[in-house]
Amino acid sequence: MTELILQSLYSGLLVGGAYALIALGLALVFGTMKIINLAHGELVLLAAYVAYTAESQFGLNPLASIPFALVIVCASAVLVYLLVSRIRVNRELNSLILTFGLGIILTNAVLIVWSANIRSTSSAWLQDAVVLGPLFSMRSEVVFFVLSLALAGGLWWWLSRSWYGRAVRAVSSNRDAAKLMGIDPVRTELVSFVVAGVLASVAGVAIYSSSVIQPALGHALTIKAFIITVLAGIGSMPGVLLGAVLLGVTESLTVTLASSALQELAGMVLFLLVLFVMPNGLFGGARRRG
Amino acid sequence: MLEVNRVRAGYGAINVLWDLSLTIREGEVTAIIGPNGAGKTTLLRAIMGLIPLSQGDIALHGDSLAGRQTWSIARHGISLIPEGRLVFRDMTVEDNLTMGAFPNSRRAGVAHNLARVYELFPRLAERRRQLAGALSGGEAQMVAIGRGLMAEPSVLLVDEPSLGLAPVMVQEIFGILERLKAEGRTIVLVEQNTHLALSLADHVHLMQAGRLLLSEPAPRVDLQRLHDLYFAR
Ligand SMILES: Nc1ncnc2c1ncn2[C@@H]1O[C@H](COP(=O)(O)OP(=O)(O)OP(=O)(O)O)[C@@H](O)[C@H]1O
Ligand SMILES: [Mg+2]
Numbered sequence: 001m002t003e004l005i006l007q008s009l010y011s012g013l014l015v016g017g018a019y020a021l022i023a024l025g026l027a028l029v030f031g032t033m034k035i036i037n038l039a040h041g042e043l044v045l046l047a048a049y050v051a052y053t054a055e056s057q058f059g060l061n062p063l064a065s066i067p068f069a070l071v072i073v074c075a076s077a078v079l080v081y082l083l084v085s086r087i088r089v090n091r092e093l094n095s096l097i098l099t100f101g102l103g104i105i106l107t108n109a110v111l112i113v114w115s116a117n118i119r120s121t122s123s124a125w126l127q128d129a130v131v132l133g134p135l136f137s138m139r140s141e142v143v144f145f146v147l148s149l150a151l152a153g154g155l156w157w158w159l160s161r162s163w164y165g166r167a168v169r170a171v172s173s174n175r176d177a178a179k180l181m182g183i184d185p186v187r188t189e190l191v192s193f194v195v196a197g198v199l200a201s202v203a204g205v206a207i208y209s210s211s212v213i214q215p216a217l218g219h220a221l222t223i224k225a226f227i228i229t230v231l232a233g234i235g236s237m238p239g240v241l242l243g244a245v246l247l248g249v250t251e252s253l254t255v256t257l258a259s260s261a262l263q264e265l266a267g268m269v270l271f272l273l274v275l276f277v278m279p280n281g282l283f284g285g286a287r288r289r290g
Numbered sequence: 291m292l293e294v295n296r297v298r299a300g301y302g303a304i305n306v307l308w309d310l311s312l313t314i315r316e317g318e319v320t321a322i323i324g325p326n327g328a329g330k331t332t333l334l335r336a337i338m339g340l341i342p343l344s345q346g347d348i349a350l351h352g353d354s355l356a357g358r359q360t361w362s363i364a365r366h367g368i369s370l371i372p373e374g375r376l377v378f379r380d381m382t383v384e385d386n387l388t389m390g391a392f393p394n395s396r397r398a399g400v401a402h403n404l405a406r407v408y409e410l411f412p413r414l415a416e417r418r419r420q421l422a423g424a425l426s427g428g429e430a431q432m433v434a435i436g437r438g439l440m441a442e443p444s445v446l447l448v449d450e451p452s453l454g455l456a457p458v459m460v461q462e463i464f465g466i467l468e469r470l471k472a473e474g475r476t477i478v479l480v481e482q483n484t485h486l487a488l489s490l491a492d493h494v495h496l497m498q499a500g501r502l503l504l505s506e507p508a509p510r511v512d513l514q515r516l517h518d519l520y521f522a523r
Contacts, residue, residue: 160385163392170378170389176340177376179360180369182393182441235380 003134008256010132012249014141015210017148020244021203022221023228024155025196027240030229031172032185032192035095039080041222042106043197047073047204048213049110052119062121062209063143069201076106077197081190103218111215120212144206151202155195156237168192172235220264227271233281242282246270291316291476292337292368292445297346299336306332308500309346314445319467319477321491321508323484325520329500330480331373334447338370339363350445365393369443373450373480375434379423383414386422386433390440399442407436410466428459435466446470447478452486464490484516496520 026040047069054065080102087094121127126140158165170178171188178185207213207221228247232239247267254266274282292314300306306329314320322330335341337348339360348355355363364370369390378386387407391400408415411432417425422433431451438446448467452460464486470477471490481487488494494511496504496519503519504511 163397166381166385166389167392169381169385173378173380174376176360177372177378178389179340180338180364180372180376181389181437182361182364183389184359184361 004256005253007135008252009249010135011137011141012252013245014137014145014248015252016241016245016248017145018203018206018210019224019228019248020152020241021148021199021206023225023232023240023244024152024237025199025203026222026225027229027232027235027237028168028192028199029189029196031235032168032189033084033091033095035084035091035099036226037080037084037196038096038099038222039103039106039218040099040196040200040225041220042103042110042218043073043076043080043200044204044207044221045110045213045215045218046076046106047201048208048217049114049119049204051121051205051208052114052213055121055123056119061123062126062140062205066202066205069205070198073201073204074194074197077193077200078190081193085186085189103222107215107218110218114215116215118212118214119208121209123209126209138210140206140209144202144209147202148206151199152237152241155199158195159237164188164191168195223264224267227267231271231274231281233283236281236283239281239283291351292478293347293349294333294337295347295349297333297336297348298344299332299341299346300344301332301341305344306500307336310497310500310502311346312495312502312505314476314478315493316476317474318492319471319479319490320493320495321487322478322480322495322497323482323487323516323520324497324503326482327499328497330497331449332500333497334370334372334449334478334480337363337447338368364441365395367441367444368447369438369441369445370447371434371438371449371451373453375427375430377422377425377430377433377437379421381422382419383422383425383433384418387414387436387440390437393441396441400440403440403442407439410439410469411436428455428462431455431459431463432466435463439470445476445478447480449480450482451479452481452483460486484513484520488513498522 022044029037050069050072051062051065054060054068055062084095084098128139130137130139130142159169167183167188170183171185175185224247228240228243231243250266250270251263254262294310294312296309296311297307298305298309324330336343339358343356350366387404388400391397413429414432414436451463467490479487488508491508494506494508495502
């Protein structure tokens with residue numbers, strides 16, 4: 001029993017890497033534009049299907065398909081941005097409706113192009129077992145977990161050290177003040193969408209490589225990312241990482257101890273529980289004023 | 291050097307500034323005083339392009355700023371130290387200051403200007419790694435001023451730096467403004483505290499209800515008359 005629990009903690013941790021990338025992208029865009037991109041999960045899904053096509057049609061290892069996913073997903077992210085930025089009135093609400101619609105369009109486009117069949121990688125190399133003491137995983141899970149950590153580290157560096165990364169934080173923190181510093185918020189918003197696209201691309205290929213994909217997955221991923229972002233306390237990067245692992249672990253424990261039918265519900269229960277105890281999220285603290 | 295020419299501006303349907311004209315001269319401290327709601331902040335926001343002009347023009351060194359975006363005006367050499375400081379609360383003091391040097395042409399001078407700001411405000415040097423949201427009002431005002439200086443502006447607009455500060459802190463902030471004046475900087479100071487403003491200013495403008503009531507060199511200002519005008523309805 002302990003072994004089973006340890007194993008599911010480990011699996012949850014590994015899947016948390018991809019979840020973190022998705023949630024970080026959602027949070028980044030929320031920061032600069034104060035909108036929730038409900039089509040974000042579909043961008044991840046798109047990356048997953050690009051990896052599928054690259055593998056099934058051209059025999060590419062999913063890792064090698066990342067550059068293609070980057071191009072296609074970032075272009076789609078820019079497209080979403082261009083549409084959202086056209087909203088002139090009541091952006092908070094209207095952007096929800098718009099991105100929800102875009103998500104549906106994307107899901108159906110995926111359905112038309114790739115059909116409703118469940119897909120997963122056929123790469124034996126990625127599916128090989130990696131044994132770590134009593135713990136077991138596929139090679140893809142470990143590879144992409146490490147890649148996710150590296151990407152999160154890179155994002156942290158970018159946000160805290162680079163000019164544009166810091167501009168993204170400045171715009172998130174106080175838009176008018178950022179303009180007074182000579183920062184063009186429009187360009188910053190676009191940058192945040194593209195970076196979110198980069199994170200979504202890797203996450204999508206990770207999910208394709210370690211799990212199964214089908215067109216409805218995008219929507220489920222958006223919900224997960226939203227849960228994690230709110231759990232984290234909006235605007236906290238360590239919070240997002242912790243929240244992502246927490247969600248991954250909760251899901252995998254639920255699958256191990258109860259039933260896989262309850263997996264999605266478990267995330268919701270976690271969400272409500274945490275918000276009940278800590279209304280500002282795990283890392284929300286006393287901030288979030290003014 | 292900065293010309294405000296018959297400017298009309300406001301918030302949507304509410305007009306605040308009524309054909310306001312004034313000239314800011316290079317190397318001078320220009321004080322703009324006036325009661326609450328006179329439109330002083332609105333004037334500074336209009337200069338920075340944060341609200342559009344519905345009429346008139348604003349020009350720096352002869353270049354019109356009307357219709358330009360705020361970030362472009364900021365890059366052009368005008369820094370606003372806004373009312374209420376508007377620091378980036380979830381960034382460190384040093385990151386706040388650094389963002390002041392965001393324009394490409396200013397990035398090379400970051401290290402030098404940071405050192406200058408820390409020399410001006412030693413208190414900020416001690417708190418460089420602290421989040422700006424955790425600072426006291428006076429310290430936040432120092433961050434706002436320091437951040438504005440990081441851009442090496444040709445005109446510094448300061449909106450009510452004494453607002454909500456303890457008297458000691460007000461003195462400290464005005465001490466700094468005096469130093470900046472002594473360096474020959476061009477400063478526009480909006481201030482409710484008439485005495486403080488007059489002690490620093492070369493030129494004084496009195497605003498009320500979106501219009502200029504008085505424009506005089508500071509030594510010529512008659513305090514009694516100023517107060518009569520200030521409180522007149
Ligand atoms: N965002 C806004 N929307 C609508 N009206 C506004 C807004 N900001 C200010 N006003 C109005 O514009 C007028 C001028 O305000 P402004 O802030 O420029 O005054 P002020 O001279 O800076 O006053 P104070 O000394 O209190 O800061 C006031 O009548 C105010 O109610
Ligand atoms: Mg004001």
